[in-house]
Amino acid sequence: MGKSKFDPIPGEIVPSWSVDLRRTFKLFLPIFLGSIATTAMGVVDTVMAGMAGTVQLSGVAIGASLYWPCVLFVMGMTLAIQPTVAQLRGAGRTEEIAAKIHLISVITLITSVIVGIIMCFLPLCYKLMDDIDQEMVRVAQLYLYAVAAGMPAIALFNILRGYWEGLGNTVPTSVFGFIALFLNIPLNWIFIFGHFGMPALGGVGCGVATSITMYICAILMLIYVLKSKTYTKYRIYQHWFALHWPEVKQFLQFALPLALSTTIEVTCFSLVAVLLSPFGPVTVAAHSVAMNVSGVIFMIPLAIASAATIRVGEALGAGHWNRAFRSSMGAYGLAFFFYLFSVLTIIFFHQEIIELYSSDPEVIVLASLLLMFCAVYQFPDSMQVVSIGILRGFKDSKTIFAITVVSYWVIGMPIGYTLAYGYLTGEKMAAQGFWIGFICSLSCAFLLYVVRIIYIYRRRKLPKTFRIMHSEGVPL
Secondary structure (H helix, E strand, O other): OOOOOOOOOOOOHHHHHHHOOOHHHHHHHHHHHHHHHHHHHHHHHHHHHHHHHHHHHHHHHHHHHHHHHHHHHHHHHHHHHHHHHHHHHHHOOHHHHHHHHHHHHHHHHHHHHHHHHOOHHHHHHHHHHOOHHHHHHHHHHHHHHHHOOOOOHHHHHHHHHHHHHHHHHHHHHHHHHHHHHHHHHHHHHHHOHHHHOOOOOOOOOHHHHHHHHHHHHHHHHHHHHHHHHHHHHOOOOOOOOOHHHHHHHHHHHHHHHHHHHHHHHHHHHHHHHHHHHHHHHHHHHHHHHHHHHHHHHHHHHHHHHHHHHHHHHHHHHOOOOHHHHHHHHHHHHHHHHHHHHHHHHHHHHHHHHHHHOOOOOHHHHHHHHHEEEHHHHHHHHHHHHHHHHHHHHHOOOOHHHHHHHHHHHHHHHHHHHHHOOOOOOOOOOOHHHHHHHHHHHHHHHHHHHHHHHHHHHHHHOOHHHHHHHOOOOOOO
16 A cells, blocks of 8 residues: 555654643643733723723723734734744754844834834824713723833733743743733732822723833843743844845745734724724623623633644644644644633623623623623634634744635624624614624634645645745745
């Protein structure tokens, strides 16, 4: 019999399912803990802003709806780091890592400054909306100014995180994630309510606290990376490397689709908060609560996706297709297990969860309904984000971008908008209509990603971006 293309290549060791799951879980857990701690900063902001009043909570919510697309564009560029470092490590080309991180750092930090400046002008969009609470708008505007100042720190935070995760060392992610959380809580208390001589800034204080927290953490992370013996072999920022346009172009061809797809996706979700503004502070606040809960749950499959990127990227860097496939299937299995756990948590504890955010009876009733929608869409959401992680390991960023555009802006948003404003049914569904749109877009994305992944594994033909990177002697 002839040799099957699914047989291991010489030197390839395909781990058993149990070994593979343990390795993926070992990477996943610290990433998840760090991500949940970082995301908890947003939850803390929402809870503490809610303690300052519904209007303050709503102001932070609509300010964050403009902030997150911007910050995730920068963070999206840093998503290129994990597979870049993992593949170089898998290919035995670790001496190239320092130059690649230098290149990515320069481009991303410059981008973060530009994005921060753009953020300061985004509140002008509220001038186009007449029927909106002006105090809510004022809080949102000043909140954006505050968080825009922290964009370079956010960029460095994510650059360093991607660097050590690509090397397979994910424990520092959890450590610095919790440092950020523990700094953010007292700083929120100081600037929101006015302690230690600081003025009571209300919801705006959330933005001030976030920027200060990120600068402190970024500095601590940089010191750790430059001093720890763990990174002696892969030390970065020791030399200035000349930037050449072919290398810059290759990085942008990979990173920009990731950044744009991340921004487009989150803009779809964030824009809903703005479109719901005419329905009043209660609707905006309830939607914000549901999105925050969803965001916390989302950290589980997002961390699994990062682990999948690292494992698939490292395996393909060594040319080990079967090991990459085993890691991909293991990631899907792990995501499904945690999906079941999260849905049961929402069903049985939704009332207690919502009361952590708000005591307003109207907000509680509407948020309870929205969390039921959240429970439904968790499955396609979990599976599609894990699929994205696998495709990042392939460096297939153009496919991620194309599917994101189709799923969210051709399918999800039109359905959500027409249902929310009653153009199809004649009855305005408000927030419920948009959540139905979310479910449709995520389901579409999941199906399209799976088709693409099956195609790549069957044909064993990697995207052009990966092949350029993996050609010996060609810059990444």
